[in-house]
Amino acid sequence: MDLSTVRDLAAATPATRNRVVDLLRAAAIVVVVLGHWLMAAVVVRDGELEIGHLLELAPWTHPLTWVFQVMPVFFLVGGYANALSWRSARAKNLPYAGWLRARLRRLLTPVVPLLLVWLLAVVVAHAAGVPTATLRTASQVALVPTWFLAAYVVVCSVAPATLWVWERWGWSSIVGGLALGCLIDLVSLGTDTLTVGFANYLVVWATVHQLGYAWLDGRLAGTGRRLALAAVGLLGVVGLVWAGPYPVSMIGLDGAAVNNSYPTRVTLGFLGLLQAGLVLSLEPVLARWLQRPRAWSATVLLNTRIMTLYLWHLTAMVLVIGLSLLLGGPGLGVTPMTGAWWATRPLWWAVLGLVTLGFITVLGRFETPRRDDSPAPPVWLPVLVTVLACGGLGFMAAKGIVGADGVHWWWPVLTVGAVALLRLPVTSRRRATAGSPHGRETGGQASPRRNRRPG
Numbered sequence: 001m002d003l004s005t006v007r008d009l010a011a012a013t014p015a016t017r018n019r020v021v022d023l024l025r026a027a028a029i030v031v032v033v034l035g036h037w038l039m040a041a042v043v044v045r046d047g048e049l050e051i052g053h054l055l056e057l058a059p060w061t062h063p064l065t066w067v068f069q070v071m072p073v074f075f076l077v078g079g080y081a082n083a084l085s086w087r088s089a090r091a092k093n094l095p096y097a098g099w100l101r102a103r104l105r106r107l108l109t110p111v112v113p114l115l116l117v118w119l120l121a122v123v124v125a126h127a128a129g130v131p132t133a134t135l136r137t138a139s140q141v142a143l144v145p146t147w148f149l150a151a152y153v154v155v156c157s158v159a160p161a162t163l164w165v166w167e168r169w170g171w172s173s174i175v176g177g178l179a180l181g182c183l184i185d186l187v188s189l190g191t192d193t194l195t196v197g198f199a200n201y202l203v204v205w206a207t208v209h210q211l212g213y214a215w216l217d218g219r220l221a222g223t224g225r226r227l228a229l230a231a232v233g234l235l236g237v238v239g240l241v242w243a244g245p246y247p248v249s250m251i252g253l254d255g256a257a258v259n260n261s262y263p264t265r266v267t268l269g270f271l272g273l274l275q276a277g278l279v280l281s282l283e284p285v286l287a288r289w290l291q292r293p294r295a296w297s298a299t300v301l302l303n304t305r306i307m308t309l310y311l312w313h314l315t316a317m318v319l320v321i322g323l324s325l326l327l328g329g330p331g332l333g334v335t336p337m338t339g340a341w342w343a344t345r346p347l348w349w350a351v352l353g354l355v356t357l358g359f360i361t362v363l364g365r366f367e368t369p370r371r372d373d374s375p376a377p378p379v380w381l382p383v384l385v386t387v388l389a390c391g392g393l394g395f396m397a398a399k400g401i402v403g404a405d406g407v408h409w410w411w412p413v414l415t416v417g418a419v420a421l422l423r424l425p426v427t428s429r430r431r432a433t434a435g436s437p438h439g440r441e442t443g444g445q446a447s448p449r450r451n452r453r454p455g
Contacts, residue, residue: 006301021081023299025077026302028077031068040317041341044333053254056254062248068251069261071148072268072276074152075272076212079212082163082209098375100157101382103157104153106369108415110307115416116412122401123409132402132406135407136402139400144397145314147393149393150201152205153393154201155205165210178204184196185265185266189245197263204272211276220280228277234274236270237267309356374425385418385421385422388415388417389415392411392418395411
């Protein structure tokens, strides 16, 4: 997307739009990207790649994850936007199936080229004799972002139901969500059953998502109320970590007895309260700053390609590391955690940023799929797509697409095939209204008057 188009979009922004929503979405993803790049403590010694993790090498960084684990902010923003979108569709008597199809097309279409590229790459590399362990590590690292996408898509799919709950029970629904999250953890950790804990991918993140409803409905108005929410979140996180067995790091560590993020634990729900209260207390200041044309144009630009940035930033890192290794390790000879290593992190970010920009330039167009004015499908179709696509994405985020027995090609194929189902022709006497949230390719993210996403 060229800069003139971005400037036009920025200039056409309605005065009623809450620009802070867009800023927080963009800022959260940028923090995630820079954090992932920073945590990769890799070095090449004697032609061999040594892979380290910042959080494992520097335990003093664990408390910093309370700031840099910003996925709760993204779910907060998603709740605000999805509530606007569904209420708009509901007011027009537009069906859930059409609304969800539009959301799925917007969210899942950008992941298709990522999966196809990696499937082709590992098939060719495996046939060429590249060690299976190398391919497994590379694909696991590159496809880590898909865990969040899977969780977010599931939460979006149930947004009409959780919004209904919020509209009837208000804050009690959030308290109930956190209580249920605690119960799930109690069973999961008490019985040492990891699979039970995966229920909190829905329960905890859907609860944080409801904070966006509270924000939209004015139930979090006023700095005092927002700081009180942050205080409750802080007490919750501190109390859970102090009582155990939850670790200080809000980002998962390999080999840890308990992780806060794999599976999602209730600690991240309380972290969501903390972060929501703090960032929303800054809303008036941020809103004034976003009235500046340059600040708002930069925010619009980031949001037009936010999914491509998120999905491809680790592929860019894997590519840079792989090329450096093939060339003997230029740029990767500095020992992690040394003064020189920290001093070169801005350069590391710059190199990875340029490579990621190349991916965005080529593949960013997948974030704006063609307009679909076809009738709403039967409800089972988008629900089936959600189940199949998120199942495939979740598995690949955890395991990659290469196992000890070779390439597990069926997982990316399952997800891509599920997305393709969204294009099945639908016939109906009642056609979708032109300009509806699921007729436009805005993903139904916001109403025309309030928070329609740029681009």
